[in-house]
Each structure stands twice: as structure tokens, then as C-alpha cells.
Amino acid sequence: MQRVICCGYYGKGNGGDEALLASLLQMLPPTVEPIVLSGNPTQTHTQYQVEVCDRMNGLQVLNALRHADALIWGGGSLMQDVTSAMSPFYYGGLMGVAQQMGLKTIAWAQGIGPLNRSISQWLAKKTFSGCHVVSVRDTGSAQLLSEWKIPFTLAPDPVWALDSRPVPGLWDFPAPRVALTLRPHPQLTPERLSLIIRALVSFQKATQTFILLIPFQPVQDLAIAQVIHQALPQNSQVLILDDPRQLKGVFQGVELVIGMRFHSLIMAATAECRCLALSYDPKVSRLMEELELPGWEIDQLPDDANFISKTWIDCYANQDPLSKGKIEFFVDRAKVHQELLDSQFS
Structure with missing residues (x-):
């Protein structure tokens, strides 16, 4: 069993990002034990019955990294500086630490950008180039990786394949x-x-x-x-x-x-x-x-x-x-x- 940290904008009450987490958990092989970094660990654990970690607790995150085999950037527009100038630093920093620690790092189903600041662009290029594999969900992201000469796989957003459930009432x-x-x-x-x-x-x-x-x-x-x-x-x-x-x-x-x-x-x-x-x-x-x-x-x-x-x-x-x-x-x-x-x- 491999312990894998799943990192995204999870536990923040955003239906789209929660759908990406649900898609990732649905698609992970049974040989993987996920550890989800969440903004609401209790809710995430209750909803998905997975091991969780407070995404903003540095000691918890570092401890999780020490005991993990891999880190996955789990889908969505994580490397962008429009909704928050700090996003590239948080996700890029986390990925950089995981790479320094020798974990397998995967950028999964990413939508890259917009990256309006040169520091954001540099950080994105550096962290994506250090990943073992990269998949993206749109042609704009694919074009950016092509310009950076970073290999990638292009496929539609994983939420296309998410299982649905009926809504009572x-x-x-x-x-x-x-x-x-x-x-x-x-x-x-x-x-x-x-x-x-x-x-x-x-x-x-x-x-x-x-x-x-x-x-x-x-x-x-x-x-x-x-x-x-x-x-x-x-x-x-x-x-x-x-x-x-x-x-x-x-x-x-x-x-x-x-x-x-x-x-x-x-x-x-x-x-x-x-x-x-x-x-x-x-x-x-x-x-x-x-x-x-x-x-x-x-x-x-x-x-x-x-x-x-x-x-x-x-x-x-x-x-x-x-x-x-x-x-x-x-x-x-x-x-x-x-x-x-x-x-x-x-």
C-alpha cells in the first residue's frame, strides 16, 4: 500500500473542487492510501472516510510528507494568481518541498493560469518541470507546457467521469x-x-x-x-x-x-x-x-x-x-x- 498526499483546494466549500477530489478518490488505484489536505478536515473525513490533514497546519503537513510516498496536485486551477496571488506560493512551495524530500510528484488534471506575475510564471515552470508526470485538462495549459518543453498528457476535466448520485426530493x-x-x-x-x-x-x-x-x-x-x-x-x-x-x-x-x-x-x-x-x-x-x-x-x-x-x-x-x-x-x-x-x- 502506497501513502499518497492529495493536495488541492479541498475542504473550502467549493463544489467544483470537491468534485475534483471525489473524481480523484474514485480514480485512485486500490493500492493507494490517500491522505487529503483539507481546509475542513472533519468534514472531509466524514464525507469520504479518508485520512486527512489540516492544509494550513505546517507541522501536520510536514509530518504527512515524511510518511508519504507521493504527492498529487489533485486537479483544477491551482497554479494561478488571479483569485489569490498566494496560490502559486502555497502549491508551488508544497510541491517543491515534496520534490526535495524525494517523493514522487504528480500534477494531475491541471488547468494552468492565468499567471499574470513573472514570479508566478517562474514558480509554475520550475515546479511542473520537477514533476514525474503531468496531466492537464485544456489546450491553453497544454500550450504553456509545450512552450516550457515539459512533457504532459492532455485529457478533459476528470469531473466528466465522476459518478453521480440522485438528489432526494x-x-x-x-x-x-x-x-x-x-x-x-x-x-x-x-x-x-x-x-x-x-x-x-x-x-x-x-x-x-x-x-x-x-x-x-x-x-x-x-x-x-x-x-x-x-x-x-x-x-x-x-x-x-x-x-x-x-x-x-x-x-x-x-x-x-x-x-x-x-x-x-x-x-x-x-x-x-x-x-x-x-x-x-x-x-x-x-x-x-x-x-x-x-x-x-x-x-x-x-x-x-x-x-x-x-x-x-x-x-x-x-x-x-x-x-x-x-x-x-x-x-x-x-x-x-x-x-x-x-x-x-x-
Whole structure:
């Protein structure tokens, strides 16, 4: 049995990152004993029944490294300096220490960047070049590694292949159902949020749909969901789901998602749900391009609520979801990340 530290933005209440952890644990070979670095060790242990360690407790982390065989950067945009200038230092520092200690180091299902600072770029290049193997989830990250002359494997985000679970009570909500996954962002100004709400009220009236407001990271997203619920008190519901497999399962009962959250669009597409994207980040824009999803960059949102509403109504009525063949392709390709783990630990 090999002891492997799983490091990511885990235990911080972000549904997308929790889905990446669930995907990683699902894909690890049975010969691996995972130790998860978490921002909420008790919750992570309860949810996944794995050994955990407080990600911000230096002594605990160092002790875990001393007794481990490998460290995995477990998916997502860890090496970026947009949401936090400190992220590259935390993850890069941890990876650097593991490499110095002689552990096998794996960068798994990474989305690299944006890296706006030269120090972040240098740190990312240095730590990725020291990894035993690297897999990435998008062509932008692949291009960066190519420029750095670092070998890599490219495959879709592992959440494509995450098992889903049914959501108790989902079918008690009125049908048809539409999901909304918004998050705060500087480009989602009060004016743009007001436009979206007005468009959503018109859309709901025209389609007679029931709106599920799903905060992927409640500490950030819940306030926006509650504001929208107040505008549609009889025809919407805020739905908080802690289990990422249920978060994926909820889209089985939804006709359309209007999503900012990257993993909400992947989860919805896997469930043959129609998708409309509102992009705040290059990773969402790349996904829109790859899946040919309609939508807008947030900073290019039309300033006419009626036009937005009519566009959504047209997509709801006429857009085809991703075909079964394409879904199977992405799910199968996402399992390349599992094959990489098998090759390292089996």
C-alpha cells in the first residue's frame, strides 16, 4: 500500500473542487492510501472516510510528507494568481518541498493560469518541470507546457467521469426545471446582475419553468442566489448540495442550465442538459468553444434584458443538448487521468 498526499483546494466549500477530489478518490488505484489536505478536515473525513490533514497546519503537513510516498496536485486551477496571488506560493512551495524530500510528484488534471506575475510564471515552470508526470485538462495549459518543453498528457476535466448520485426530493419541485449557477465577480456588476434578474423573470414567465438556484460555493454564491430568489419567490428555490456527486446528479432533472461555474457546465453537459454559459474566466471561455455552447463573456453581456431573455428562450426551445456520442467521448477521454494514476501506482 502506497501513502499518497492529495493536495488541492479541498475542504473550502467549493463544489467544483470537491468534485475534483471525489473524481480523484474514485480514480485512485486500490493500492493507494490517500491522505487529503483539507481546509475542513472533519468534514472531509466524514464525507469520504479518508485520512486527512489540516492544509494550513505546517507541522501536520510536514509530518504527512515524511510518511508519504507521493504527492498529487489533485486537479483544477491551482497554479494561478488571479483569485489569490498566494496560490502559486502555497502549491508551488508544497510541491517543491515534496520534490526535495524525494517523493514522487504528480500534477494531475491541471488547468494552468492565468499567471499574470513573472514570479508566478517562474514558480509554475520550475515546479511542473520537477514533476514525474503531468496531466492537464485544456489546450491553453497544454500550450504553456509545450512552450516550457515539459512533457504532459492532455485529457478533459476528470469531473466528466465522476459518478453521480440522485438528489432526494428533486422530483418534488415543479417541472420543467432550469438551473442557475452564478458566482460573484468584479465583472458581474450590480447593473449586470440586475439585467440578468430582469431577463430571468421574463424568461420564467414565458417558459413557466421552475428555477433552481444552486450556489456551488455557498460562502460566495449564496447571497446572489437569495437576491434572485426574492425576485421569483414563488417560482424558484435555493438548493445547497454538499455532496459533489449529488451536485452532478441534480442536472439529471434539469432541462437547461445558465452557468458561470465551470464545473456546473461540465456536469450539466454530461446529463444531456442544455447549457448557456456566462464566462468570467478563460477556462469557461475555452469550454464554451470546445462544446460550442451559446452565451456571453460577462463583460460583453448585452445591455437589453429583453434580448437576453429572448436568447435564453430560443436556446431553451431549440438548442440540442450535447449528443450521447460526444458525452461518451469526453467521459472516456477523461478516464485518461485514471490511466495515468494506474501507470504510476499499480
